Amino acid sequence: MKNAYTHALISEIHQFNASPSAEISIAEGTAYTESLATEIMLESMKLAQRIGVFPQFPTLSTDSPYQYLVFDAPLLSGVVNTPIYFLRGWSAFDSCVKGFNAMGLMADQVKHELQRIEQLSTSALLQLKKKFLLSRKDQLLKPLWTKKEVGELKEDQLKTISTYDLAVWQSFAQRPVVCSTSSNMGISCHQALRLMQDTFIEFGGKKLPLLNKDEGRLIIWAPDPRADFMNEEKTFLLQQLEKEQPALTTITTYVNRQQRDPGALRDALLTGGYFFPTNPQSKEELQNLLFISFEQLQKERQQTLTELIADPLIQQTLASLHCKVLADKIEVHLGIESGLYGLMIPYFVMIEEILVRYQVKQVITWNQASIGAALAAAVYADRVLRDFSTLSQSEQQTFEKYFPLTVRYMQQHSIGRDLRTEVHGVFDIANLQSLAQLLEVTVKNHLSGRATAYVGLGSSSYSNGNRCFEILKQSMEENGSFKGKSTFHPTTHTLTPFAQALIFGEEVYRFLVLQPESAKDKEVDLHQIKQFVHKPEPAGAASVSGYLLTQLDAGELSVFELAYALQLVGFSSERFLHFHGYKDAEEGKHLFTQLAFEEGELMGNFAQTMLVLLDWPAEKLQQLMNEEKQKSLSKKKPDFSHGTCLYLTGDNCFQPSDELLLEVVRYTAQNRDRIEQYSKLYIDLSNKK
Numbered sequence: 277m278k279n280a281y282t283h284a285l286i287s288e289i290h291q292f293n294a295s296p297s298a299e300i301s302i303a304e305g306t307a308y309t310e311s312l313a314t315e316i317m318l319e320s321m322k323l324a325q326r327i328g329v330f331p332q333f334p335t336l337s338t339d340s341p342y343q344y345l346v347f348d349a350p351l352l353s354g355v356v357n358t359p360i361y362f363l364r365g366w367s368a369f370d371s372c373v374k375g376f377n378a379m380g381l382m383a384d385q386v387k388h389e390l391q392r393i394e395q396l397s398t399s400a401l402l403q404l405k406k407k408f409l410l411s412r413k414d415q416l417l418k419p420l421w422t423k424k425e426v427g428e429l430k431e432d433q434l435k436t437i438s439t440y441d442l443a444v445w446q447s448f449a450q451r452p453v454v455c456s457t458s459s460n461m462g463i464s465c466h467q468a469l470r471l472m473q474d475t476f477i478e479f480g481g482k483k484l485p486l487l488n489k490d491e492g493r494l495i496i497w498a499p500d501p502r503a504d505f506m507n508e509e510k511t512f513l514l515q516q517l518e519k520e521q522p523a524l525t526t527i528t529t530y531v532n533r534q535q536r537d538p539g540a541l542r543d544a545l546l547t548g549g550y551f552f553p554t555n556p557q558s559k560e561e562l563q564n565l566l567f568i569s570f571e572q573l574q575k576e577r578q579q580t581l582t583e584l585i586a587d588p589l590i591q592q593t594l595a596s597l598h599c600k601v602l603a604d605k606i607e608v609h610l611g612i613e614s615g616l617y618g619l620m621i622p623y624f625v626m627i628e629e630i631l632v633r634y635q636v637k638q639v640i641t642w643n644q645a646s647i648g649a650a651l652a653a654a655v656y657a658d659r660v661l662r663d664f665s666t667l668s669q670s671e672q673q674t675f676e677k678y679f680p681l682t683v684r685y686m687q688q689h690s691i692g693r694d695l696r697t698e699v700h701g702v703f704d705i706a707n708l709q710s711l712a713q714l715l716e717v718t719v720k721n722h723l724s725g726r727a728t729a730y731v732g733l734g735s736s737s738y739s740n741g742n743r744c745f746e747i748l749k750q751s752m753e754e755n756g757s758f759k760g761k762s763t764f765h766p767t768t769h770t771l772t773p774f775a776q777a778l779i780f781g782e783e784v785y786r787f788l789v790l791q792p793e794s795a796k797d798k799e800v801d802l803h804q805i806k807q808f809v810h811k812p813e814p815a816g817a818a819s820v821s822g823y824l825l826t827q828l829d830a831g832e833l834s835v836f837e838l839a840y841a842l843q844l845v846g847f848s849s850e851r852f853l854h855f856h857g858y859k860d861a862e863e864g865k866h867l868f869t870q871l872a873f874e875e876g877e878l879m880g881n882f883a884q885t886m887l888v889l890l891d892w893p894a895e896k897l898q899q900l901m902n903e904e905k906q907k908s909l910s911k912k913k914p915d916f917s918h919g920t921c922l923y924l925t926g927d928n929c930f931q932p933s934d935e936l937l938l939e940v941v942r943y944t945a946q947n948r949d950r951i952e953q954y955s956k957l958y959i960d961l962s963n964k965k
Contacts, residue, residue: 299581299605300566302559306609310660311667313617317657318674319383320376320618326440327471327486329368329379345622346629346921350955351782352820355841356827357909361634361921362782363626363641368471371816373619373650373925374457374464374554380618381552382448382468385596390443405434408445412484417522420482433480441477444486448472451592452493452549456540459510460815460926461554462496466517466525469494489522495549497540500529509813509929538568545569548589550596556649557612558743562597566606581606613743619653620660626921627661627691628679638696638918641757644703644767644818644925648711651701651758652744654923658699658757659750661691692757696918699757702822704729705766705875714745715761721829725874727769730815767822770872770879772814773856774838774886775821779924780855780932781845783809784944785951800941802934809937811855816926823922828882832911834904835882839889840897844951846943849887855932905957 324330349360369375396404406429412420448469455462469492476483498514499506517525528543530536537553544551557565573584582604584590591601598610623641630639643651664672664686676683691697703712705722707729712719751758787808788800827833842852850861858864865887873880889897931937944951 300563300570301605301607302563303600303607303609306559308610308613308617310663311671313613313620313656314660314667314671314675316380316384316387316614316617317620317624318671318678319387320379320614320621321678322440323383323386323444324366324379324621326444327468327475329366329375329471344629345625346633347786349782349922351785351841351845351951352778352922354951354954354957355778355837356824356833357837357905357912359919361630361919362779363622363921363923365622365925369464369467370927371810371812371925372460372464372928373622373923374461375467376619376621376653377461377554377615377649378464378468378552378618379621380615381550381612382453382465383618384614385447385550386440386443388596389447390440393439393443393446401439402431402434404442404446405437408437408442409479409484411449411488413488413490415489417488417490420484421480425480429480437477437479441486444472445491449487449491450493452495452544452547453552454495454497454540454544454547454549455552455554456497456536457554459498459506459514460928461552462494462498462525462527463513463517463928465494465496465552469524492524493549494525495528495540495543495547496525497528497530497536497543500531503529503531512930513928537565538572541565541569542572545573545590545593548592551593551612552615553612556616556652556743558746559608559611561742562599562611563608566599566608611743616649616653616656616743619649620657622923623654623657624661624679624682627695628682630919630921631681631685631695634919636695636917636919638698640698640700640918640920641923642700642702642819642823642920643923644701644815644822648742648744650923650925651699652747654699655751655756655758656747658691658697659747661686661697662756664691697757698759698763699751700763700765700822701758702765702767702819704818705768706730711745711748712764712766715748715764717761717764717766719766721876721878722766722768722825723874723876725769725871725876727871727874730769730772730813730818765822765826767818767825768875768879769814770875770883771825771828772817772821773852773868774842775817775824776812776814777842777845777847777852777855778838779817779820780809780811781842781847781940781944784845784940785948788941788945788948800938800945802938805937805941806931806934810927811929811931812924813926813929816924816928819922820924823920830911832908834908835885835889836897836901836904837908839886839892840901841954843890843892843894843897844944844947844954846940846947847890849890851936851939852887852890854936857930902957 345364345366347362347364349362353360365371365373366375369378393401393404406426409421409426410419410423414420453465453469455465469487472487472492473485473489475486477486496514496517501511514527518527528539530539540553541551543549570581570584573579574581577584585594585601585604585606594601594606597612600607600609626641627639630636641654643654660667661682667675672683685695689695705719706724706727748758750756752760784805787805824833824838847855849865853861853864853868858867869880869883869887872883
């Protein structure tokens, strides 16, 4: 027993076993390694590719068939006087980072199902393929194959059915996924299952769905609308999922977060399903969850643990959790960490794309510490690259298939030395406990106010022994990419709405720039731009918000630079307030500034000043912005040898009205030349210094 507040080692105390239950124990000597983590990440890429998240490709080039995840942010670069890039999630998951999380958890189950299938005898495998064919249905849920047709198929024909596709079908056609979440993780799991239903196999002249429209089942444990940490937007989006036909998703609500994971795990055990928690769970945390869930089941079913674990459905779920049933005992061999390793993907994609498109010597990444795992995954991915030679030859070769330029670069260079890397985290000031507390972060200039932490942005699962914190701590101790409290920063609820507006304007500008020359004088296609431009949710803009706050607090940025950029893309105070759901602008000003002052005098004054500046004459604001930019630049020297990449994640929120969208588009189009000049202004000014 460690940290028992004793000076001497006293055997009677230190030998005491304080585990929740001797019947649910932790296996010694079993843990995820960098090799296994990388394998799961690669399996996540394989599954995402199979269900059409990104297309097949032989190599990565400047014409990458990836949906680019890294984008220039010229407007923000002009604001903060530094080259800035955005790192987004896959569009198939509304850019939400939880899509990577879902892929990791799902890919891990597919991997183990594939291993089971590959051990089947030839005859058993043929029977499984026939069962698959007989179960396939068209969009109207009518069978695509008859017994007679399947019986006439030759063995050589059946061999063409992929065992990998069988593994996906076997994993998710009948067994439910039980997801405990604040909302976004459940939405991503729903989207992943729908993608499987929309994936087809060409066989025998027919298109067979990987999953039928009536296959796949999802139970989302999400916050009740009455919970103080839930909001109207997420409730609406979740309810829309439940209404979809054919039915796929059922919502179970909770008010107390402590009910969530044990309740969801109980549902998984009773149905033989998968338990997909938003937060990774260490072995110790999983042991505790199992103890609570089984204690509840024993009371409900009036059965002993021995009787419960004899249930085939419970055994099925325990196996999916990497637990072993030994007579009357459960042994926990691994935590639930595969989602964490799926979350490494965006960091690897970022490095690959930066090596293709940018000449930089250092990459500084800012990640919102949404579920903790998002930040920890970036740090762990960086560690894998620094220790790449320790991976097996097979793993390196598979890695090269997806990230060829990164591997080529590492053959002659070192990540962390030749390409210096640094990962920063951003946390919600409304939740100072947990990770910020563990890192001994002190916030001097701002108060938490009475605002509820952004859903999913609290990292509330952090505790000693938590896997995410272990990864971050190891990086701090080994001088890795995450340095601790010096690289962990707050953001406020006052600044985040301005970050959301800035990101939105940046996307409108990028959309206009990408239009072909022939389309530039035509009316914008509203449907097309709505497919391309999205308002990020508050948590999705947190890294940008935290970065801006750090610059403001350091005196390296002024309100004039930020207000000027927002005005360029069409935001007046009225449009800004409408953008954030305030129907009456005058009333909105009072409400917005009231909440801002609750986060301290600095934020209150900031909110008032910004709302005034957004309505200033453009020429007057530009003049003062130029003067202020000179002073901002005197505080820091822009370094063009590095790139600062800010994670964006999640567009799951109410989008602005068509009228407001078109106004932003119109102003941005009118100001394109000024935006381009502004994005280069800091370069010109810094060169004159």
